[in-house]
Amino acid sequence: MERTQELLVNMGPQHPSTHGVLRLMVKLDGEQVTWCEPDIGYLHRCFEKLSEQKTYPQVIPFTDRTDYLAALLNEMCYVEAVEKLFGDAIVVPERAQYIRVMMAELQRITSHLLALGSMAMDLGAVTPFLYCWRDREKIYSLFERITGGRMLYNYLRIGGVRNDLPEGIIGTPQDGEDKADKTIWGFINYFDAYVYPQWKELVTGNRIFQYRTQKIGVLTAEQAIAYAASGAVLRGSGVKWDLRKNLPYSIYDRLEFDIPVGKNGDCFDRWWVRQEEMFQSSRIVKQCLAWLAENPGPVMAKVPRVLKPPKGEIYHRIEGARGEVACYVVSDGGTNPYKVKWRSPAFTHLQLMPLLCPGHKVADIIAILGSIDVVLGEVDR
Amino acid sequence: MGVTNFVGEAWRTGKSIATGLKITFREMMFRPAITVFYPDQRDEVPPWFRGIPVLKTDLRTGEYKCTSCMQCAQACPVNVITIEWHQDPETRKKVCDRFAIDMSRCMLCNFCVEACPFDSLVMGYDYELCKVDPENLVFEFEDLLRLGLKYSSAEEPGPKAKRSETPPWVFHGLTNATEDDIQDVRGYLGRPPLPKGYEPELKPQFQQKQAEDETAATVEPEPAAKPAAEAKPEAEAKPAAAPAAQAGSTDREEAGQP
Numbered sequence: 247m248e249r250t251q252e253l254l255v256n257m258g259p260q261h262p263s264t265h266g267v268l269r270l271m272v273k274l275d276g277e278q279v280t281w282c283e284p285d286i287g288y289l290h291r292c293f294e295k296l297s298e299q300k301t302y303p304q305v306i307p308f309t310d311r312t313d314y315l316a317a318l319l320n321e322m323c324y325v326e327a328v329e330k331l332f333g334d335a336i337v338v339p340e341r342a343q344y345i346r347v348m349m350a351e352l353q354r355i356t357s358h359l360l361a362l363g364s365m366a367m368d369l370g371a372v373t374p375f376l377y378c379w380r381d382r383e384k385i386y387s388l389f390e391r392i393t394g395g396r397m398l399y400n401y402l403r404i405g406g407v408r409n410d411l412p413e414g415i416i417g418t419p420q421d422g423e424d425k426a427d428k429t430i431w432g433f434i435n436y437f438d439a440y441v442y443p444q445w446k447e448l449v450t451g452n453r454i455f456q457y458r459t460q461k462i463g464v465l466t467a468e469q470a471i472a473y474a475a476s477g478a479v480l481r482g483s484g485v486k487w488d489l490r491k492n493l494p495y496s497i498y499d500r501l502e503f504d505i506p507v508g509k510n511g512d513c514f515d516r517w518w519v520r521q522e523e524m525f526q527s528s529r530i531v532k533q534c535l536a537w538l539a540e541n542p543g544p545v546m547a548k549v550p551r552v553l554k555p556p557k558g559e560i561y562h563r564i565e566g567a568r569g570e571v572a573c574y575v576v577s578d579g580g581t582n583p584y585k586v587k588w589r590s591p592a593f594t595h596l597q598l599m600p601l602l603c604p605g606h607k608v609a610d611i612i613a614i615l616g617s618i619d620v621v622l623g624e625v626d627r
Numbered sequence: 628m629g630v631t632n633f634v635g636e637a638w639r640t641g642k643s644i645a646t647g648l649k650i651t652f653r654e655m656m657f658r659p660a661i662t663v664f665y666p667d668q669r670d671e672v673p674p675w676f677r678g679i680p681v682l683k684t685d686l687r688t689g690e691y692k693c694t695s696c697m698q699c700a701q702a703c704p705v706n707v708i709t710i711e712w713h714q715d716p717e718t719r720k721k722v723c724d725r726f727a728i729d730m731s732r733c734m735l736c737n738f739c740v741e742a743c744p745f746d747s748l749v750m751g752y753d754y755e756l757c758k759v760d761p762e763n764l765v766f767e768f769e770d771l772l773r774l775g776l777k778y779s780s781a782e783e784p785g786p787k788a789k790r791s792e793t794p795p796w797v798f799h800g801l802t803n804a805t806e807d808d809i810q811d812v813r814g815y816l817g818r819p820p821l822p823k824g825y826e827p828e829l830k831p832q833f834q835q836k837q838a839e840d841e842t843a844a845t846v847e848p849e850p851a852a853k854p855a856a857e858a859k860p861e862a863e864a865k866p867a868a869a870p871a872a873q874a875g876s877t878d879r880e881e882a883g884q885p
Contacts, residue, residue, distance in 0.1 A: 304704040307736040380661055390675075391673040392675075394750070398736075409675070412675070451646065452646070452647060454640060454643065
């Protein structure tokens, strides 16, 4: 077969579809991708090394900034790891755990909304992106009222949460769309009644969108496990593995929810899993709200002013928005952590690009990158 | 691809386009618009908002509440707080020479406010902190006190209240105090010292003994003398401020007489 010369093309680091500063080196044979390699490191901020010079609470705002689209989940991972390090010395109040889980699930909805919206926009559907942004803003206004920050919250503390929910934020189950940015019940009802069906109708049911994503970037279950994929990428390939069910942490064993699992492992399945996960998150939030409305109490355990965990090391993992967020903390008995190692799912998932891209067209790179949902802040840390 | 398959696909594609147009049309015509035209309209800032950290002043004495204890500087994860102080040889108290926050590096994490044992720092509502020159982003003591006046209130004289269970930084109420609300500013805010015997009016939200002096106020023909009369009993509790307050009230009365 006669072939033309292969062309090496740089995608990024300032390409609008690369979700941050990611440079993809792509070899093209005509329109066909033959080789793809991500080049990372543009957002490196020395998070792990920096944590060694900070006290244990001072690391929390830095964990926010690793994955800035799901900041609370990162905080939750680090905070629970340090609490585990303390063993029985710190008992987190039940209410604080419910607040954490509720906030984490709301955060998962925001993160998935943005992942879906930006993927749809990269594939040419600009309107759903605006709707996703609008709905995400409503959660952000709720978070602003609860925590004081819009994106970077610094809300969880070792031993609980910084403050209780403000009065009237829970609302009543009858709250409708007009209260979507005032009460959590209002948003959840709005989400169930409007946002979720609209997404299904507008994007998932769209035949053109299905053509762009189905049978693109197929990742088999064996490959997904071999490449240490997790979260929606793993479940999109048909592996039923969710840390909230399989290794329950916090209070997830008391909550009822299902795990959506895909079949083919293509871009559409990963999209579909995210969309269904948002609905499951709203189910979890409802159960937490029902519990929180009835059980007032303290939200902060009694912790010493200067935190000095006993000597030891801990590896704690939780189900983040993009996959398995994990944290390895080593303590030498002092006020500063001896070592903090961060396992970021986006970094692990980015290595799927050389596997998934070859054989597809240039335009499909965008679909694959959008479906594995990387956040470059988390890749580089 | 057979003909029936092609027709089916074309029908489904056309249907999904029509669905998309229907939803877009519905959003355009029948759904509420959410755009906020920013410089003209602004979203309401929630009470726990974290803007620039600012310093509070005690409006009754005009003293800043910071005691240079360095707790905030130690709690800061990014070391943006610079405090320089010296010890006053007479009163043996720490006097703050410089308190600067480098807002180009501050990440608004609230740790300094939580660490402050004297309820001196508060996260303000100001969020438009753009400067042309980045060096201007270092906010000095005067700037922070000036910005913090909005959240300052007149403290009850007497021993310092202990840190309560519900921390004060949780709800920082906006009192909208201005420089004129301060009783005795000793040049901290960089303006010329106030004339001797100056006795400003306390705004209603700072008047705590209004009910007691209502009868006196009705007898007094001049309403400006009312806060001065009110300030007297509290000023007596603070011996340092008492002569100034008394002098102020007498001056005002004399001036009012002719």
